[in-house]
Amino acid sequence: MNQGEVMDERSPDDGVVLTEEQKRRRRARSLAIGLALGALALLFYVVTIVKLGPGVLNRPL
Amino acid sequence: MSLTSDGTEALVQPSAADVSDYVALMKPRVMSLVVFTALVGLVVAPGHVHPVIGFTAILCIAVGAGASAALNMWYDADVDALMTRTARRPIPAGRIQPGEALAFGVTLGTGAVVVLGLLVNWVAAALLAFTIFFYVVIYTAWLKRTTPQNIVIGGAAGAFPPMIGWAAATGSVSVEALLLFLVIFVWTPPHFWALSLYRADDYAKAGIPMLPVVAGPGETRRQIVLYSVLLLPVGASPWLLGYAGSVYGAVALTAGVLMVVLAWRVHGRTGAAGEQAAKHLFAFSILYLVVLFAALLVEGLGGFAGRMPA
Numbered sequence: 103m104n105q106g107e108v109m110d111e112r113s114p115d116d117g118v119v120l121t122e123e124q125k126r127r128r129r130a131r132s133l134a135i136g137l138a139l140g141a142l143a144l145l146f147y148v149v150t151i152v153k154l155g156p157g158v159l160n161r162p163l
Numbered sequence: 164m165s166l167t168s169d170g171t172e173a174l175v176q177p178s179a180a181d182v183s184d185y186v187a188l189m190k191p192r193v194m195s196l197v198v199f200t201a202l203v204g205l206v207v208a209p210g211h212v213h214p215v216i217g218f219t220a221i222l223c224i225a226v227g228a229g230a231s232a233a234l235n236m237w238y239d240a241d242v243d244a245l246m247t248r249t250a251r252r253p254i255p256a257g258r259i260q261p262g263e264a265l266a267f268g269v270t271l272g273t274g275a276v277v278v279l280g281l282l283v284n285w286v287a288a289a290l291l292a293f294t295i296f297f298y299v300v301i302y303t304a305w306l307k308r309t310t311p312q313n314i315v316i317g318g319a320a321g322a323f324p325p326m327i328g329w330a331a332a333t334g335s336v337s338v339e340a341l342l343l344f345l346v347i348f349v350w351t352p353p354h355f356w357a358l359s360l361y362r363a364d365d366y367a368k369a370g371i372p373m374l375p376v377v378a379g380p381g382e383t384r385r386q387i388v389l390y391s392v393l394l395l396p397v398g399a400s401p402w403l404l405g406y407a408g409s410v411y412g413a414v415a416l417t418a419g420v421l422m423v424v425l426a427w428r429v430h431g432r433t434g435a436a437g438e439q440a441a442k443h444l445f446a447f448s449i450l451y452l453v454v455l456f457a458a459l460l461v462e463g464l465g466g467f468a469g470r471m472p473a
Contacts, residue, residue: 127179128177149215
């Protein structure tokens, strides 16, 4: 949020200032990307267990 | 956010896209039919697939279809803007920048192929990659704007999903998978031309050489009947050749005859009545594909064909 406040204090010439609606949509997009990445990590975990099972622990030490 | 902007103005344009716009970019209704046919290919294939691996395969195929749709909308934004049916899509409506759609499509497409290859098998992954390539490059970028046979050849892209599902389950492709491919391949022209009959003005305005625009509605109606008649034996072929049971055979023959009847009505009528008949055929054609594949699914799950353990 700090970055947003800093941006708000700048003059419009200094860069892009997002509207509230744009911020809301960016947050929704970020959330969707986060959920998708989390689901992907979970998928890789579950498939690893399914494919290797106890074999996950079977590694040279 | 824009990756391919050519003007500085676009470079400082913040994204206005909502999550729902990205969902729309993946053509969820087309995706649902892809998911369903791919699932049937996976289920009727011989052998046992672990549910988690099967789920992963379907997920990757669905995401691959979404990527194809996004790349299609990225390439076609100019003509989509000219047609009433497509003018409200995210890019022509200005809710998503072209660069965003391109990045989205490339990321999803690459991800779907790599994940399918790593977690399921590389035959299925290669088929998925080829399908995306075929839909985006061969159909969208090349055939769509150059020939009235665009959707006939391009229909192959929509016919691949059950074959990818089959490959995900078996690691190879066989005659049965090829028959499922053929059913959708022959089904696509009457399905799409029925739609194009009552959207001909749109396609003409956008300069897309759909059959009714180039050869006229009379020739289109004739071709619809020809392909519908051809679809009857092709639809029944999995049963005729002994790969599917009698339930599927009965469903395929009944639905196939209805399809021919509806196509014949399109052939015999012009004006408002003809448009109505074309809309009926278009709606029924979707039902046709759903019931045929549902019959295969029921037989596959029930073990009628003697492959799946009950």
